[in-house]
Amino acid sequence: xxxxxxxxxxxxxxxxxxxxxxxxxxxxxxxxxxxxxxxxxxxxxxxxxxxxxxxxxxxxxxxxxxxxxxxxxxxxxxxxxxxxxxxxxxxxxxxxxxxxxxxxxxxxxxxxxxxxxxxxxxxxxxxxxxxxxxxxxxxxxxxxxxxxxxxxxxxxxxxxxxxxxxxxxxxxxxxxxxxxxxxxxxxxxxxxxxxxxxxxxxxxxxxxxxxxxxxxxxxxxxxxxxxxxxxxxxxxxxxxxx
Numbered sequence: 001x002x003x004x005x006x007x008x009x010x011x012x013x014x015x016x017x018x019x020x021x022x023x024x025x026x027x028x029x030x031x032x033x034x035x036x037x038x039x040x041x042x043x044x045x046x047x048x049x050x051x052x053x054x055x056x057x058x059x060x061x062x063x064x065x066x067x068x069x070x071x072x073x074x075x076x077x078x079x080x081x082x083x084x085x086x087x088x089x090x091x092x093x094x095x096x097x098x099x100x101x102x103x104x105x106x107x108x109x110x111x112x113x114x115x116x117x118x119x120x121x122x123x124x125x126x127x128x129x130x131x132x133x134x135x136x137x138x139x140x141x142x143x144x145x146x147x148x149x150x151x152x153x154x155x156x157x158x159x160x161x162x163x164x165x166x167x168x169x170x171x172x173x174x175x176x177x178x179x180x181x182x183x184x185x186x187x188x189x190x191x192x193x194x195x196x197x198x199x200x201x202x203x204x205x206x207x208x209x210x211x212x213x214x215x216x217x218x219x220x221x222x223x224x225x226x227x228x229x230x231x232x233x234x235x236x237x238x239x240x241x242x
Contacts (some may be wrong), residue, residue, distance in 0.1 A: 017188075017189075018159050018171055018172055018184065018189050019105055019107070019184060019185040019188065020159070020172065020182055020183070020184040020185075021101050021182065021183050021184075022174070022180065022181070022182050023097065023180065023181050023182070023183070024179065024180055025093075025144060025179055025180065025181045026178075026179035026180075028093055029089070029093075029144070029179060032084055032088035032089060032093060033082075033084040033085075033088065036084070036085075037146060037178055037179065039081075039082055039085075040082070040085075040122065040146040040211060040213065041146060041147075041211065043073055043077075043078070043081050043082060043122055044073065044122050044124050044146065044209065044211035045209065045211075049073045049077050049081070050071050050072070050073055050124055051071065051072060051073075051074065052069060052070065052071040053069070053070055069128075069129050070123075070129070070131065071123070071124040071125065071126070071129065072121045072122060072123050072124060072214075073121060073122035073124065074117045074118070074121055075115075075116045075117050075118060075119050075120045075121055076116055076117055078120055078121070078122060079116060085120060085213065086119075086120055089120075089144075089213075089215075090112070090119065090120045090215050091112060094142045094144075094181075094183075094215055095110065095112065095217070097142070097183060098110045098140055098142055098183050098217055101183045102140070107185070108139065108219040108220065109219070109220040110139070110140045110217040110218070110219070110220065111217060111218055111219065111220040111221070111222075112217065112218075113138070113216050113217065113218055114223075118216060119215065119216055120213065120214070120215050120216075121213075121214050122211060122212070122213055122214075123193075123210075123211070123212050123213075123214050124209065124210070124211055125155060125193065125196050125209065125210040126196065126208070126209055127154075127196050127197060127198040127208060128195060128196065128198075129195065129196060129210075130154075130192065130193060130194055130195040130196065131192050131193045132192060133160075133168065133190050133191070133192040134190065134191065134192065135186065135187055135188070135189070135190055135191075136186030136187045136216075137187065138186065138187065138216040138217060138218055139185060139186075139187055139217065139218055139219045139222075140183070140184075140185060140186070140216075140217035140218070140219075141183070141184055141185075141186040141214065141215065141216060141217070142181060142182070142183050142214075142215040142217065143157070143181055143182050143212055143213065143214055143215070144179075144180075144181040144212065144213040144215075145176035145177060145178060145179070145180055145181065145211075145212050146178055146211040146212060146213065147176060147178060147209060147210050147211045147212070148176060148177055148178055149175055149176045149196070149210060150175055151175060152197075153196070153197060154194050154195050154196040154197040154210075155176060155193055155194060155196045155210040156173050156174060156175050156176070156193065156194050157173070157174040157176070157182070157191060157192070157193050158170055158172070158173050158174075158191060158192050158193070158194060159171050159172040159173075159174075159184075159189050159190070159191045160172075160189075160190055160191070161189065161190050162190070171189070176210070176212065193210070193212075196208075196209075196210050
């Protein structure tokens with residue numbers, strides 16, 4: 001079962017509703033590709049596939065002011081290296097799950113993105129890296145974790161908000177486990193993944209790298225959100241990176 005931990009003391013104002021559902025996807029993923037886990041780890045640890053960009057504090061959709069360094073494998077590379085991830089998972093398996101998720105909550109019908117570079121990406125974080133607190137440009141998101149990060153390891157996905165005193169308040173914390181995933185509406189609540197800490201001497205559980213599949217979906221009948229300079233930099237071909 002997934003670990004979801006409530007945040008601390010809540011201020012006396014309305015807390016944003018987090019539309020989120022967690023899933024054990026291991027059986028479904030194995031039926032699509034028997035070696036899905038090893039394949040994701042292989043791709044996520046191949047330096048030639050990874051593009052890294054630095055995000056300035058307060059950039060675009062971020063609601064943070066610390067800045068961060070982000071690494072990802074874009075969808076063009078994933079389609080070449082792991083076509084099953086695009087055709088079997090994104091375009092079929094995850095889409096069906098997400099449509100059920102939306103229907104149960106009376107939300108708009110999810111649809112696939114057109115932009116192949118950013119529809120499906122493999123987000124990669126090394127020790128010291130994190131994703132700033134932000135809201136998504138896309139209506140729906142579906143994340144599949146490929147690495148394990150227990151409490152204290154960093155790499156958790158945290159949902160929350162700033163109160164009227166500009167203090168960040170955690171609402172939900174998700175600790176990644178391989179083959180588990182979450183569907184959520186990322187454009188209505190702030191979220192981040194926390195800084196990954198190095199494995200300490202003596203063998204603390206966890207991985208030295210955080211790898212997760214990030215899948216973007218839009219409302220049916222709408223266009224993809226426009227690419228911003230940040231996303232152009234993040235999803236570029238690593239061969240063209242400075």
